[in-house]
Amino acid sequence: MAIVAGIDSSTGRTRIVACDTETGAVLRSGKAPHPAPERSETRAGEADPQLWLHSLGDAAAGGLLEGVRAIGVSAQQHGMIGLDAGGVLVRPAILWNDPRSSGAAAALVDALGGPAAWTAAIGAVPGPTYTIAKLRWLAEFEPANARRIAEVLLPHDWLVWQLLGHPKRRTTDRGDASGTGYWSPITGEYRQDLIELALGHGLKLPDVLGPAEPAGQTPEGLLISAGTGDNMAAALGLGLGPGDAAVSLGSSGTIFAVHEEAVVDATGLVSSFADATGRHLPMVATLNAAQVLRSTAALLGQDLDGLSDLALQSSPGAYGLVLLPYLDGERTPALPHAAGTLTGMRAESMAPQHVARAAVEGMLCNLADALDVLRTRGVPVNRVFLLGAAGRLPAVRQIAPLLFGVPVVVPPPGAHAARGAARQAAWALAGTPEPPRWELPGAETVTPDTEQDLPVGSAVRQQFRAAREQVHPETAG
Numbered sequence: 001m002a003i004v005a006g007i008d009s010s011t012g013r014t015r016i017v018a019c020d021t022e023t024g025a026v027l028r029s030g031k032a033p034h035p036a037p038e039r040s041e042t043r044a045g046e047a048d049p050q051l052w053l054h055s056l057g058d059a060a061a062g063g064l065l066e067g068v069r070a071i072g073v074s075a076q077q078h079g080m081i082g083l084d085a086g087g088v089l090v091r092p093a094i095l096w097n098d099p100r101s102s103g104a105a106a107a108l109v110d111a112l113g114g115p116a117a118w119t120a121a122i123g124a125v126p127g128p129t130y131t132i133a134k135l136r137w138l139a140e141f142e143p144a145n146a147r148r149i150a151e152v153l154l155p156h157d158w159l160v161w162q163l164l165g166h167p168k169r170r171t172t173d174r175g176d177a178s179g180t181g182y183w184s185p186i187t188g189e190y191r192q193d194l195i196e197l198a199l200g201h202g203l204k205l206p207d208v209l210g211p212a213e214p215a216g217q218t219p220e221g222l223l224i225s226a227g228t229g230d231n232m233a234a235a236l237g238l239g240l241g242p243g244d245a246a247v248s249l250g251s252s253g254t255i256f257a258v259h260e261e262a263v264v265d266a267t268g269l270v271s272s273f274a275d276a277t278g279r280h281l282p283m284v285a286t287l288n289a290a291q292v293l294r295s296t297a298a299l300l301g302q303d304l305d306g307l308s309d310l311a312l313q314s315s316p317g318a319y320g321l322v323l324l325p326y327l328d329g330e331r332t333p334a335l336p337h338a339a340g341t342l343t344g345m346r347a348e349s350m351a352p353q354h355v356a357r358a359a360v361e362g363m364l365c366n367l368a369d370a371l372d373v374l375r376t377r378g379v380p381v382n383r384v385f386l387l388g389a390a391g392r393l394p395a396v397r398q399i400a401p402l403l404f405g406v407p408v409v410v411p412p413p414g415a416h417a418a419r420g421a422a423r424q425a426a427w428a429l430a431g432t433p434e435p436p437r438w439e440l441p442g443a444e445t446v447t448p449d450t451e452q453d454l455p456v457g458s459a460v461r462q463q464f465r466a467a468r469e470q471v472h473p474e475t476a477g
Contacts, residue, residue: 003027004429005068006237006422007056008230008415009034009075009159011095014055015415016064021426024438029415032058045098049081049089049158056159070214070223070429071163072421074233075156077179080134082149087166090148093155094134102128104136104198108181111197115268121191122184123262123272132181136198151204154180156227163224164216170206171215174274175232175281177208185274186262211278212435214428225428230417231256231283232276237420238385238411239440242279245374245381247367247404249388249396253289255370256281259379269332269373276424277435282379284370286332289363290390292325292340296359300352307356308395314357316402316456319349322467323362332370333468333475343467360395364403365464371404385409387416401448402457412442 002021007014018028034047034055065071078096083089094101105128112118115125126132131152139146153161157172177183182194183205192202209215209226217223228236235258240246245257256273263272263282275281297307326338342358371381384404390396391410401408419438427435448454469476 002069002429003067004070004072004422004425005065006233006415006418006420006425007071007073007159008233008418008421009052009056009073009155010230011076011097014052014059015418016056016059017415017418017422018064018068019419019422019426021429021436024419024423024436025441026414026419028064030059030061030064031415032056045095045100046092047095049093049155052155052159053162068222070225070425072225072233072423072425072428073156073159073163073227074230074417074421075154075159075227077154077176077229077231078129078131079155080131081153081155081158082138082145083151083153084148085150091142091145094138096129098134099128100141101133101137104128104140105130105133108133108136108198112194116266119264119266119268119272121194122181123178123186123264124181125268125271126181130179130181132194132198135195139199146199147201149199149203153206154229156229157206160215160224160227163218165219167216169216171209171226172206173209173211173226173228173276175276176227176229178272178274179229183208185272185280186264211276211424212427212431223425223429225421225425227421228276228424232273232281233417233420233424234387235281235420236276236423236435237416237418239438240385243380243382244385245371245383246385246387247371247391249290249386249390251289251291253286253367253370254283255285255367255374256283257374257379257381263377263379265377269334270377276420282374282377284332284373286366286370287328287330288325288366290388292323292327292359292363293390293393295327296323296356300356302356304390304393307359308393310353310356311360311395312398313353316460317463318354318357318361320344320346320463321349321354321358322464323358324468324471325359325362325366330366332373333472335472335475338472341467341471343471357395360399361403361460362464364396364400365461368403368405368461381406383407383409385411387411389413397444397446401446402453403461405448405454405457407445407447410444410446411440
């Protein structure tokens with residue numbers, strides 16, 4: 001039995017899984033924290049990447065990698081690791097969640113001519129998380145460091161480079177490269193002109209490997225696959241294919257789907273990323289998801305399980321109550337200055353169970369609208385994978401299929417990105433045209449009844465839409 005390993009290095013920890021190459025069964029696993037990014041008025045969202053290696057070593061302790069023949073690496077997207085001409089780190093890595101580049105991102109959008117110009121160039125409008133926005137910030141506020149930087153690596157690129165023993169050749173993959181803001185999934189090429197627009201000079205950039213192309217071998221002879229970004233690795237670990245979408249319920253919402261073609265959306269609502277299989281991963285984001293449930297639970301004096309129990313004591317439509325869940329404004333739809341709104345309040349509806357139901361339905365209706373943004377851009381959504389702890393709440397599992405209108409798969413808790421990295425390693429080891437077929441054990445699929453559930457879900461969504469258009473008429477149509 002051949003064994004491969006997948007490493008996922010997130011903002012806060014490293015996870016490693018060792019898997020059977022044939023079945024994908026997780027044989028061993030480990031995890032270890034690494035220090036949180038430094039946060040202060042001057043240094044927010046930074047990290048010393050060397051600490052990621054220490055965390056990796058801790059996660060692999062106890063012989064976790066014994067017998068492993070190949071390793072894949074997944075890591076947080078959009079980070080910026082700047083090296084000088086000699087390959088020396090210029091400054092601490094700037095991570096995806098660093099807030100300082102908001103103004104830089106807006107300036108870049110204007111400098112190229114607006115959102116439509118960016119979506120035509122790279123399939124997305126760069127936000128503060130994008131690597132290119134961090135380059136622009138660096139050029140403005142740390143010009144000496146900006147001048148020193150000769151090349152930029154992403155977190156997964158840097159880890160692969162370390163595992164390989166610092167070879168001259170640097171590599172990345174098309175999935176992670178598509179989140180930089182200067183590699184186009186439309187053309188498959190870097191845009192040095194955009195780098196110069198942001199930084200003032202060009203950069204040496206890593207080679208973009210194909211999905212099954214190895215990055216190289218470690219000094220010990222272990223095969224290292226191309227690696228990828230965390231969302232791309234999660235899609236690979238879950239086994240998503242064309243027609244599948246994932247809805248990730250963090251505090252905010254991330255919705256992405258596997259598609260055969262790049263999506264060019266002039267409005268900028270859809271970001272057209274590449275995936276780890278040679279396809280594409282168009283993505284939509286909402287500012288509000290699980291935080292809506294947590295805030296409502298606190299209001300009602302409940303935890304999330306208690307909120308779920310209450311919601312199931314109500315009925316579809318929550319007796320006319322509608323919660324517009326724009327607690328922090330909203331990105332999809334574009335309502336940056338909105339606030340949450342509870343409408344339809346009557347004497348018979350003002351009960352805890354109906355408020356709880358309205359919160360769950362409001363969150364899910366907003367996410368269903370985001371799924372429809374993908375559909376209207378030609379992306380089929382025939383099945384939805386519901387990710388995150390909030391997705392496993394009984395009320396969310398029961399209500400989501402009604403509102404999404406398609407079967408909903410609820411995977412078990414697990415290191416899906418690390419498993420996806422392991423699957424990529426198995427693919428590189430096998431050298432086959434397609435990745436190995438790995439089943440997802442323990443997943444629960446809830447399929448809505450066409451005659452009973454779908455009309456109910458449609459009515460709930462229409463009630464939500466009517467309330468939204470009344471409060472925010474600019475969203476009508």
